[in-house]
Amino acid sequence: LRGCDWDYVIMPLTADERRRHLNHFISQPAPSTPKPDSVPPQTKSQFTLAVKDNIATSSSLPTTCASNILSGYVSPIEATIVTQLRALGASITGKTNLDEFGMGSHSTHSAFGPASQGSSEEVPISAGGSSGGSAVAVANNEVDLALGTDTGGSVRLPAAYTGVVGYKPSYGMISRYGVVPYANSLDTVGFLSRDIKRIRDLIAGNQGEAGRAGLWKHHDPNDPTSLSLPARLRCAGQRQGYTKRWEKESLKEIKFGIPLEYNIEELDPKIRDAWSAGAELLQQEFGAKVVPVSLPTTKQALAAYYVIAPAEASSNLAKYDGIRYGKRDEEAASDAAGGVLYAATRGKGFGEEVKRRILLGSYTLSSEAMDNYFIKAQRVRRLVRRDFNRVFALENPLHERETFSLSDLPETIELEDKWGPEEVDFLLCPTAPTLAPKLAEVMDQASVDSYMNDVFTVPASLAGLPAISIPVRIASEGGSGTAGLQLIGQYWDDARLLGVAEAMA
C-alpha cells in the first residue's frame, strides 16, 4: 500500500511507541484518598476524560484557555458536555494545554509553554493545535477520551499529527454551553480517542453499554445554537445509521468522493500516497465506489475562514477588560487616567497571536473594510456550503438546495464543473497537507505559514459539516510517523460517518 499501513487505522500505538512528554496537562485534580466505603462501585462504562482548558469545569479545576488573562480563573458553571460525560461514567483526569483561546495549529501559543509529543530524549514534535494537549493525552494512553474544540480543525489536525481519532460533530449537535467562545458560528466541541467505537457509542448511542448515551438527541436550552429536538428528529429521520450496525460489508453501499482541489502542490507526497492507497483499498478490497468530485471554492475557503474567525474572535474577546472578566492589571487600576486599565490589562493578558487576531478582526469589521473582507468572506462561506451540497447525495436538511447563479461567484472561481456533480456519501481527503513538523520548526513560524495547515479542515467547518480524522501510519524519518485521512459527511450524517469510519478499521 505504498507506505500506508492501513492496518494501523484505529489501532492504538503500543505503550513502547508512545512515551511520556511534558506539558500537555496544565491542571489536574488534587489526588484524593477516598474513604473505602465512599469508593463508587466501578462499572465497566467508567472512563477517563481529559478536558481542553477552554471548556468549563467547575469545582477545583481552573479554566484558563491557556491565557494569562484568565490565569487561575475558576468557572462558576460546568460545561454541559462535561456534565453529560460525567453522568455517563467519565472521571476527569485533567485539563489540557492548547493554543490560547483555541487560536493556532501547533499548541505553541500557550501561556503555559508549548505542548508537544515525543519523549524527553527525543526532538519534540508538534502536537498540532489547538487541542494538542488533549491529543497527546489520548495518544500517550493516559486517558480513554479527550474533549477538544474544533473551530477550523483544532481536533482533526492534532489527531492527525499524534495518530489518534479526532471527530468534529455537525454544528449544533453538541452543546457549546460552558465552552469559551472563539468564533461562535464555527465552534464545535470535538472528541479524541484511540477508538472510534467509544466515540460512536457516545454520539449515536444505540448499542453497547453506553447505549443510553445518544448525545445526538440532547438539545441544550442553555445554548442558543443547540439544534432543537424537533429539528434533531427531523434531521435524523432523513439519515440512516442511528440504528444500523456497521460492518466492512456495509462499505459496499458507500460512494466516496475524492475532492480534486485537495490535491495541492504543497501536499506531502507520502500523504498523497496514503490517500490514494486508502481510496484503492476502499474500492478494491471493500467494494466501495470511489469517484472524483470537484469543490471549486476550496481555494477561497482558507482566506474566508481567516477573515470570519478573527472577526468573531475580536467581538468575543472584548469582554476581557479587567473589569467584567480577566485578570486586572492592578498597577494600571490605581492609575487615575481612564482607558489605561483596559489597555494594560489586555496588553499584558493576551499573547501575540490573540492580539494579532483581535487587530485583524477589528479591522475587517470596521466600516471602511467590512464590505471588502467580512461580507465577501460570508459570500465565500455560502459558496463553500453550496459546493458540498452539490456533491452529496443527501440533502442538507438546514438549507434548500441552492440554485446556481453566475453572479454569485467571485471572478476567480472556475465555472466549469469538470467532474460532476457526483452524488456521493462521503468525501475522503487528507486531514493536513504535511506530517507533524518538529516543534522547533514551528515555534517561530510566521503566522500565515501556520494558517496553511488548516487548508483541508476549514471547508467542513465553514459548512458546519461532520468530519473525522482517522490515523494512518506513514513511513517517515524523525517524525511522528502518522498522518490523518479525513472523512467529511453531509450535515447530521454523523452516525453514518462514525459507522463507516469504524467499518474501515
Ligand code: GLN
Ligand atoms: N488553526 C485554526 C485557527 O487558529 C483552527 C483553530 C480551532 O479550530 N480552534 O483558527
